[in-house]
Amino acid sequence: MFGLFKRKKTEPAPAVTSPQETAEDGTSAEATLDVPADGLGHETAAMPTPGQVEGGANRALPQSEPSRTEAQTAALPDEAPTESAPRKRSWAERLKAGLARTRQNLSGLFGRRRIDEELLEEIETTLLLADCGVEATQWLMDALRRRIKKDGLTDAEQLRDVMAELLTELLLPLQQPLQVEAHQPFIIMVTGVNGAGKTTSIGKLAKYFQSQGKTVLLGAGDTFRAAAREQLVVWGERNGVPVIAQEHGDPAAVAFDAVQAAKARGVDVAIIDTAGRLPTQLHLMEEIAKVRRVIAKAEPGAPHEVLLVLDANIGQNAITQVEAFDKAVGLTGLVLTKLDGTAKGGVIAAIARRCPKPVRFIGVGEGIDDLRPFSAREFVEALLGIER
Numbered sequence: 001m002f003g004l005f006k007r008k009k010t011e012p013a014p015a016v017t018s019p020q021e022t023a024e025d026g027t028s029a030e031a032t033l034d035v036p037a038d039g040l041g042h043e044t045a046a047m048p049t050p051g052q053v054e055g056g057a058n059r060a061l062p063q064s065e066p067s068r069t070e071a072q073t074a075a076l077p078d079e080a081p082t083e084s085a086p087r088k089r090s091w092a093e094r095l096k097a098g099l100a101r102t103r104q105n106l107s108g109l110f111g112r113r114r115i116d117e118e119l120l121e122e123i124e125t126t127l128l129l130a131d132c133g134v135e136a137t138q139w140l141m142d143a144l145r146r147r148i149k150k151d152g153l154t155d156a157e158q159l160r161d162v163m164a165e166l167l168t169e170l171l172l173p174l175q176q177p178l179q180v181e182a183h184q185p186f187i188i189m190v191t192g193v194n195g196a197g198k199t200t201s202i203g204k205l206a207k208y209f210q211s212q213g214k215t216v217l218l219g220a221g222d223t224f225r226a227a228a229r230e231q232l233v234v235w236g237e238r239n240g241v242p243v244i245a246q247e248h249g250d251p252a253a254v255a256f257d258a259v260q261a262a263k264a265r266g267v268d269v270a271i272i273d274t275a276g277r278l279p280t281q282l283h284l285m286e287e288i289a290k291v292r293r294v295i296a297k298a299e300p301g302a303p304h305e306v307l308l309v310l311d312a313n314i315g316q317n318a319i320t321q322v323e324a325f326d327k328a329v330g331l332t333g334l335v336l337t338k339l340d341g342t343a344k345g346g347v348i349a350a351i352a353r354r355c356p357k358p359v360r361f362i363g364v365g366e367g368i369d370d371l372r373p374f375s376a377r378e379f380v381e382a383l384l385g386i387e388r
């Protein structure tokens with residue numbers, strides 16, 4: 001399981017309020033488990049410090065709240081190099097490492113040789129094997145052929161820069177950073193298939209927004225997998241992020257409570273988790289559509305962002321997932337995870353051609369800082385091994 005959440009297993013489990021309790025902030029506090037801010041610089045009047053009893057509810061606090069330093073250390077397990085742990089690789093290095101396979105395959109082709117039909121066929125095959133899909137590959141090859149003709153290119157070495165230009169042109173429209181200032185609270189709903197990395201990405205996103213000085217609240221809407229709820233609750237506890245959860249809740253009810261709590265507390269960003277589901281599980285797709293409708297009831301115009309978390313290793317399946325989730329909940333953005341593994345990277349090109357949606361963030365590992373806004377240029381440079 002994701003290192004970001006691993007440590008929590010040794011922590012005492014926070015207690016849950018009794019079903020009858022009602023919080024002052026208007027949430028139906030039925031079995032609502034609400035973890036307070038711990039003083040990481042994000043407290044507001046609506047976010048009490050540890051030890052305070054919130055909303056008049058007899059919410060039992062964890063036995064010992066971690067200190068600020070402990071919480072930060074726990075949440076950033078792999079930042080500081082120690083004698084036993086070597087320096088962590090930079091973001092660019094991790095991204096490059098993740099895309100090494102495709103880069104090596106392409107680099108082999110952009111060496112010293114003449115451009116001929118055989119080379120172009122090899123490039124085409126490499127793009128297909130890199131998960132670019134038929135449409136994006138066709139688009140890239142057509143554009144490449146046009147450029148070769150127009151510029152009178154003869155050497156394969158000249159093709160690397162042309163390919164970089166074309167890929168950047170293809171991916172640039174997907175580079176649309178998520179702006180959360182337009183609404184308060186800005187409500188984000190997170191969807192995806194099982195194991196794509198939703199819950200762990202939410203932890204990283206929370207940290208990302210906190211680092212931008214925003215207050216964050218999480219809704220543990222994955223009521224199917226108890227461990228997902230616990231992951232969020234304990235992570236929130238350690239990082240000063242309130243988490244709205246219900247032990248045996250209905251996901252729509254958790255989402256509703258989370259939105260109400262976010263409004264009552266005046267937080268900047270509310271991120272609502274949902275259980276993993278496959279596009280073929282139609283009843284579950286209907287359930288997630290209901291969660292979206294309930295969020296809109298709690299706050300007209302919300303959710304302001306509906307993210308699909310995609311494992312970058314699933315190849316063309318990504319297209320099916322984008323289309324199915326888009327139909328069910330109206331996606332506004334994507335998070336592409338696990339680009340550090342065996343990902344080939346081309347799936348972003350396939351998305352750009354087949355079902356373009358803003359790629360808000362990409363993930364290159366399990367650490368807290370392994371998720372960053374997508375940059376088309378940075379991605380293409382890592383994919384093609386271009387040093388600037």
Ligand SMILES: Nc1nc2c(ncn2[C@@H]2O[C@H](COP(=O)(O)OP(=O)(O)OP(=O)(O)O)[C@@H](O)[C@H]2O)c(=O)[nH]1
Nearest residue numbers: 001002194195196197198199200276338363364365
């Ligand atoms: N290597 C790598 N692993 C990741 C990344 N993001 C998430 N993971 C791992 O993927 C696994 C699944 O992550 P979760 O966050 O539990 O996935 P989920 O989508 O919430 O899963 P469900 O609750 O079952 O739907 C965990 O082991 C994570 O550590 C990433 O960018 N790189």
